[in-house]
Amino acid sequence: SMIIAVISLFFYIISSKNTFDKHDHSTIKELTIVSEMSLTIGLFALTVGNFLGGIWANESWGRYWSWDPKETWAFISIIVYAFVLHMRLVPGLRGRYAFHLMTMFAFCSMVMTYFGVNYYLSGLHSYAAGDPIPVPAWVYISIGVMTALGLGAYYKYKKLSSSK
Template identity: 80%
Template sequence: KFEPDTESQQVMGPYLAEVLVAQQTGDWKRADAELKKLSDYQQKWGKAVVPAKSKVDLEVFMNKVNINFKLLIFYTIIGGLLLILGFVELFRSNKNLKKVIKAVIVIGSVGYVFHFLGLIARWYISGHAPWSNGYEAIIFISWVGISAGLFLYRNSNALIPAAGFMVAVIMMGFAHGGSALDPQITPLVPVLKSYWLIVHVAIITSSYGFFALSMIIAVISLIFYIISNKTTHSIHHDTTLKELAIVSEMSLTIGLFALTVGNFLGGIWANESWGRYWSWDPKETWAFISIMVYAFVLHMRLVPGLRSRWAFHVATMFAFCSMVMTYFGVNYYLSGLHSYAAGDPVPVPAWVYIGLSVMLALSVASYVKFKVLTKK
């Protein structure tokens, strides 16, 4: 008669005993032999739930390589170089500089490919789409941000792919920073065991990448206003600055479309899971608020007095705060079906105050300079 408790103890007991002996003698051969027996026992009776050896080996390899942290460092170098070279190109453009910029973008694209392979690896290991928790979503948004920068780049403005790489730097920096998210691969909670995880969550989180790209472009444009003079402004007014504004608007349009579609699809999923399409859950409500905010930003050009590029970039920069609230704030400060902490009070992170202060200072400084540059 098979008695699992007794048999498992017969397998585990000798192994643990040999481990204690090995710690004293330094000889791990017998402990390794017992470990092999334990592994064979797991494969025999738990084959249906024990991960395949290929998945285990791949996860061990991913943990050793720590690819996402290395990519963070890599993207910081690439993004920083492209930003510097992009601004240098605005003031002193030449053919050699353009070749260097293209070379840096190609090198950066290599990391982008490894980034994609890392996502595929997590998908294979976990058996579900790699955007099921906070850490995975951040990594995916980073990849989408770079994708948007490379997709909208037209070989004329290095600041656009630079903005894409800087999206990854900021997002992945947050994931690996002081408030680091848990990178552990875990099983899905029951409600996420649905094909809607691939459809709804992918579309919603993709929109964040496009919104983040527009936010970085806005910061770059405002910095350009601050450091430029009337001569450089007149040279780049209808070229670089115009292109940055157009790309930003295109990125916002794609992001708004994805966010809106994703919100409707989320309602269908909610009806399948909870029996209603909409219940004014905090996450749903703030997603709707974000749609309205970005819809307003895209229609500002129809409002007299709000048609300037400065106003558009400032609005784009501050509009991203709605996405931060939708993705992070709701999870930790409001109670709902989408919340991680069920509204438990936690201190407001210092980066929130620092970020708002920097954006306010950037807005004021760029406005003063913008008025001077556009004064006839």
């Protein structure tokens, strides 16, 4: 879904008025449908995995939830993706641009869950110990590229929407 969001935002940037009305509008609509379906499947799998992890934790450690950073960030990822899927129910957030922008940035919660927690937070599921390691440059570069892509797409989206 993150890749589909990047492609959709890129379509906004490269679209002109003529191509947006003829081709790109239907393409973005279809990509939105595919992205929503894949987000629904991913959210379901993430939620089931979190519940099964709790059952496994009860068998291993005698409790279902210990507020470990990995468990907590898995829950945060569930909440983030549930919000993205339910944005279409909020009148001010139901546009395709907002959906794709939030889908792209929601992936950051997954990166934090699977990599950030392991190396920066201490807990049962992490490798963090001793001196903290510096944040890799690719994190800042990725956030910068996502922000630039979002701003560029917003500019073109507003320009295409106002010219109708």
